[in-house]
Amino acid sequence: MMQVLVIDNQNPVLDATKAYLENNPGFSVDAVESAYDGLKLMKNSRYDVVLSGCRMPGTDEPDFLKTIRNSGFDMPLVILTGRSREDLGLDALNEIADFSPGTEGDPKARIAMLTGLIRHVVNMKMIEKELPEVSRQFRNVTEFLPDATFVIDSGGRIIVSNSEMEKMTGIPGHRTLGKDHNIYSEAIYGEKRPMLVDLIDSIGDYAEFGYKNIQRDKGTISGEVHLPIIKGGTGGYFWGKASLLYGPDGNMTGAIESIRDITELRKNEACLSEALEEKNVMIKEIHHRVRNNLQIISALIQLQQSESEDENLKTELDKLNNRIFTMATAYEMLLDNKDTNYCRINVKNLVNSLLPGLSFLQPVPYQLSFDMNIFDEYFDLDTSVSVGLILNELLSFILMCPAGAAKEVTIRISMEWDGEKIVKLVVSSEDLEFSDDFDISCSNELGARLLSLIVEKGLKGNIGMNRDSGIAVIIRFAYSGSDFTASNAIHGSVPG
Incomplete structure (x- = not known):
């Protein structure tokens, strides 16, 4: 059962919102008319999401929302308004609130969108809470791998790398986090040049980048390359594999690449x-x-x-x-x-x-x-x-x-x-x-x-x-x- 707190000084809106949500399975709703009463309930009950109206008498939304955040409440905060964003200064509110749709027009239309909106912001909040644990598990998995491995986000920034990657490049792992992955290409190749994670979706002549025996399959690419400056300048042969990563919504979130030393094998x-x-x-x-x-x-x-x-x-x-x-x-x-x-x-x-x-x-x-x-x-x-x-x-x-x-x-x-x-x-x-x-x-x-x-x-x-x-x-x-x-x-x- 999803616990919802609605705060709005307009009784018709408050009653309509509460009635509509309670008519949908899975919702339990408390409704109050003032920010003070809302804060009091929040201290005594655990809510999954808070819906707040705008411009309630005796309150100022940014101050009200800051009070909620500064009090240690981490549930999603949604501002309900039918007025324009410019009029209400919602860009400032968005820095504190989790969602401020700014829907104008028929109040019934605003209420009808609430169920999907609530489920969305609650799910996003859950994912946000889980990210640190997921990141820790991801680091543990990559550290367990015998091959040098790193993970990048959708912007190409390094978010995870293991100790084998540190051994290969000589760059401490903590110095690479948040950096562009070109830091690795410079260490491996001696210059900025595409790595396998950069070639997953590209089609062309990979030989110009030194790769051979390229294999591709649905968001994955593998190939071999000779790295002349690696291993203190003695060089070696390496096999790599890169794959795209996707989030729960199916959107691409980044990529992972593993590099295996096959010099002795060759x-x-x-x-x-x-x-x-x-x-x-x-x-x-x-x-x-x-x-x-x-x-x-x-x-x-x-x-x-x-x-x-x-x-x-x-x-x-x-x-x-x-x-x-x-x-x-x-x-x-x-x-x-x-x-x-x-x-x-x-x-x-x-x-x-x-x-x-x-x-x-x-x-x-x-x-x-x-x-x-x-x-x-x-x-x-x-x-x-x-x-x-x-x-x-x-x-x-x-x-x-x-x-x-x-x-x-x-x-x-x-x-x-x-x-x-x-x-x-x-x-x-x-x-x-x-x-x-x-x-x-x-x-x-x-x-x-x-x-x-x-x-x-x-x-x-x-x-x-x-x-x-x-x-x-x-x-x-x-x-x-x-x-x-x-x-x-x-x-x-x-x-x-």
């Missing part, structure tokens, strides 16, 4: 970058030597083939050479993919590079073509080599299957995600047929055993066959595309 990043570059050079050199050694081995195998007259031996050496070629191609692609730090291979590019170089593709008694649908994903080196060897062995098996009277044979190769972190590789052809007793998983042939070893042991996957329409070999294995390492989530068989 130094560590530089060291890590240098170490990474050294690692990449070492990895590149290792891959280069492995590729060269594989090429030497391949050349030796080809030399052995040329010296041999045993056709079966030549065929087996040809298969071996294809496997070496597959591994060498993976290493070759790693050396080309500098953007992946020589650790990952695009599987689509790998398959496209492998097929033209495999010697088993010729000769065949028909025209051979490929229809490929490979997803655009990156695999680590081990998985990439495994996929290449799998394709090598699968194509070797499939091309041994009879084509009947077909003059043209199309082999389809697809690789896609089959559920979360499951890769599905399908090699199929409607133009070829498996023999009735053919089963990859049960074959004792070296290539079949190598295929099973790679899929089931290396990739933790499984192999399936489909004879419904031509031939199809389906391989599924687990792989995490997020960290580019073979997944250990699935062991043994993969759901079909």
